[in-house]
Amino acid sequence: MIIKTNLEWLYPELLEEAKFFSGTGDIEINHTHSSNFVDEIDICGKKYNYTNYRDFSTLLEEKRYIKRFAKLALYNAMSDYLGQNLPWGALTGIRPVKFAYGEGERWRKEMGDVMRVSPKKLDMVAAIMEQQKPFTDIAENSCDLFIGIPFCPSRCLYCSFMSSEIGKCDNANEYVDALVKEINASKPLIGNLRSVYIGGGTPISLPISQLSRILETVGDVNCEYTVEAGRPDCITDDVLKLLSDHGVTRICVNPQTFKDDTLELLGRKHTVKEIYDKYYLARKYSFDINMDLIAGLPEESFDDFKNSINAAIDLSPENLTVHTLSLKAGSRLKEMVDRLPEGQIDKMIDYSYDRLTESGYFPYYMYRQKYMAGNLENTGYTKAGKACVYNVDVMEEIADNLACGANAVSKKLFSGGERIERYGAPKDISTYISKIDKVIEEKNKLFSSK
Numbered sequence: 322m323i324i325k326t327n328l329e330w331l332y333p334e335l336l337e338e339a340k341f342f343s344g345t346g347d348i349e350i351n352h353t354h355s356s357n358f359v360d361e362i363d364i365c366g367k368k369y370n371y372t373n374y375r376d377f378s379t380l381l382e383e384k385r386y387i388k389r390f391a392k393l394a395l396y397n398a399m400s401d402y403l404g405q406n407l408p409w410g411a412l413t414g415i416r417p418v419k420f421a422y423g424e425g426e427r428w429r430k431e432m433g434d435v436m437r438v439s440p441k442k443l444d445m446v447a448a449i450m451e452q453q454k455p456f457t458d459i460a461e462n463s464c465d466l467f468i469g470i471p472f473c474p475s476r477c478l479y480c481s482f483m484s485s486e487i488g489k490c491d492n493a494n495e496y497v498d499a500l501v502k503e504i505n506a507s508k509p510l511i512g513n514l515r516s517v518y519i520g521g522g523t524p525i526s527l528p529i530s531q532l533s534r535i536l537e538t539v540g541d542v543n544c545e546y547t548v549e550a551g552r553p554d555c556i557t558d559d560v561l562k563l564l565s566d567h568g569v570t571r572i573c574v575n576p577q578t579f580k581d582d583t584l585e586l587l588g589r590k591h592t593v594k595e596i597y598d599k600y601y602l603a604r605k606y607s608f609d610i611n612m613d614l615i616a617g618l619p620e621e622s623f624d625d626f627k628n629s630i631n632a633a634i635d636l637s638p639e640n641l642t643v644h645t646l647s648l649k650a651g652s653r654l655k656e657m658v659d660r661l662p663e664g665q666i667d668k669m670i671d672y673s674y675d676r677l678t679e680s681g682y683f684p685y686y687m688y689r690q691k692y693m694a695g696n697l698e699n700t701g702y703t704k705a706g707k708a709c710v711y712n713v714d715v716m717e718e719i720a721d722n723l724a725c726g727a728n729a730v731s732k733k734l735f736s737g738g739e740r741i742e743r744y745g746a747p748k749d750i751s752t753y754i755s756k757i758d759k760v761i762e763e764k765n766k767l768f769s770s771k
């Protein structure tokens with residue numbers, strides 16, 4: 322079987338070095354299956370053998386398996402050539418924990434011995450699976466409701482999420498009109514509702530009257546209800562009261578860092594003092610609070626990051642999410658920032674894991690992205706019993722996702738999740754507004770299919 326693929330997709334972090342295999346990054350993998358359990362992979366004329374201890378029942382399964390071993394062969398060759406190992410070894414893909422579930426009892430062997438994932442990351446995966454136990458046995462027809470607000474008070478330098486500066490948009494009100502229509506149309510599609518998540522962008526950058534319309538449309542919710550309030554500069558007592566009056570149970574107050582110079586450089590438009598002020602203001606209500614931090618921010622040393630982790634732990638939020646800076650194409654920082662000295666980012670991520678787990682936090686979900694510094698991961702930590710159901714459902718793809726808004730991707734699971742179908746709404750805000758009836762029709766079609 323011959324498979325054509327591209328090294329950039331496999332190893333964006335190592336692309337330059339990996340080009341010794343192929344000048345363009347395009348590679349052709351030729352796989353020869355043999356019955357004596359040793360198969361051969363030929364990658365651009367270099368031959369590698371691997372032990373095949375599995376039988377394939379379908380062509381798709383065979384293709385998947387070969388791709389996995391092609392990655393491994395590439396990884397081994399590059400690792401020897403460069404004298405370097407990566408924490409996640411040859412494992413690519415955004416959901417390492419879902420990969421582990423898919424391997425059943427043999428997940429440790431498959432990830433550790435075969436894909437060369439480090440023992441520390443394996444322990445992390447095991448700890449996450451343990452935390453997820455209460456969530457994975459779920460009722461049929463379970464779903465989460467996501468509502469996307471693609472507006473922010475200003476753009477942060479590092480951010481490659483789709484969102485527009487609200488002050489420069491003249492269609493925020495029309496956006497809310499379309500969104501309200503979509504939420505109302507989605508209500509009959511809701512089965513067993515596990516959580517509601519209003520995310521962004523920065524949902525609370527909307528005028529309070531428009532935010533209130535959305536919350537009214539969602540109505541009474543008897544499950545976890547998150548609003549990714551996010552930017553401390555948008556948090557006011559009026560907004561917090563509005564969220565609390567509508568039954569919101571969880572909000573985010575995101576520092577990203579506890580260093581004023583970095584906040585200024587990133588264009589966050591708030592200070593460290595404001596993080597504290599708004600956190601204490603939010604504590605007057607009964608919300609669970611999540612805080613986001615980023616490792617590898619420009620001009621930050623290990624000590625700066627260490628200080629941010631420690632400051633966040635001292636505040637004792639229910640959840641803490643540690644991101645690794647990912648400089649995607651399109652991010653303004655990409656051109657500006659040099660990567661950290663080798664090993665620094667691994668040290669930061671290791672520190673966050675060690676310090677948080679010593680301080681009563683448990684890792685409970687994790688995902689990886691392309692272009693992440695050090696090829697690492699984003700990890701959500703929680704205090705005991707405070708894990709966010711929405712994050713687990715989305716990462717492990719264990720419930721349907723009814724997603725409303727521009728660029729929102731709805732997912733419907735079939736045969737207990739063996740097959741997933743998606744519908745992505747238009748990314749562009751004006752297109753979303755003008756196509757709202759079509760969006761509703763497509764979603765109805767997806768959720769009524771068997």
Ligand SMILES: C[S@@+](CC[C@H](N)C(=O)[O-])C[C@H]1O[C@@H](n2cnc3c(N)ncnc32)[C@H](O)[C@@H]1O
Binds near residue numbers: 550552613646
């Ligand atoms: C959808 S954003 C919304 C957060 C909210 N608007 C705020 O700024 O506080 C969710 C989180 O993604 C993380 N994030 C955004 N861009 C990132 C990047 N390029 N690399 C790593 N993390 C990033 C940030 O920690 C951010 O809080």
Ligand code: SF4
Binds near residue numbers: 473
């Ligand atoms: S980090 Fe948050 S506030 Fe900043 S641009 Fe991204 S979504 Fe908007």
